[in-house]
Amino acid sequence: QVQLVQSGAEVKKPGSSVKVSCKASGGTFSSYAISWVRQAPGQGLEWMGGIIPIFGTANYAQKFQGRVTITTDESTSTAYMELSSLRSEDTAVYYCARAGGFGELFPFDYWGQGTLVTVSS
């Protein structure tokens, strides 16, 4: 059974950066794309970007280009999402999610539990 376990909640100052981890177990990590999806309080779901570990090249939503970096460490089956220049509007729950096929364009069949990032002065 595939599990994605994310790092814990973070409180950050405006202008700083946050790095959230997502450790996978129970499946073949390298072949499946991992995406990051965020959800602001009371709002819907927003795709930020994704990566296929075996290729190592990330693809980002234009909205986050230049501020987000998605990486993986195949040796630990862990994906990371770093978001910089944080502002209050970045306060949200951040999810990692696995695409259910080889490639990015598949539905998300497994999700992490979510990581709350709060940006506040």
Place this chain on the structure above:
Amino acid sequence: DIQMTQSPSSLSASVGDRVSITCRASQGISNSLAWYQQKPGKAPGLLVYATSRLETGVPSRFSGSGSGTDYTLTITSLQPEDFATYYCQQYYSTPQTFGQGTKVDMK
């Protein structure tokens, strides 16, 4: 980007009711459409993919249909555990985009 317009944004229903939620894409997405269920404080869970295929373990009271730009999630005989928020998602092209959600609550 492909815009996904979901309706209604909320609905009230009773146990046993038949419920339908629609999703319209701003362009054709070739059945690359998924539905997710989300309960408060939890991550979304995949219900339906490829328009009409049920994810393993999803009860048969859920069904999906549609083509081109218009898609529907139907719940026949709503159960107490089905009160939740539902999202559609297109995965036809990057960026994958979601509808704004439909909250199903108890009448």
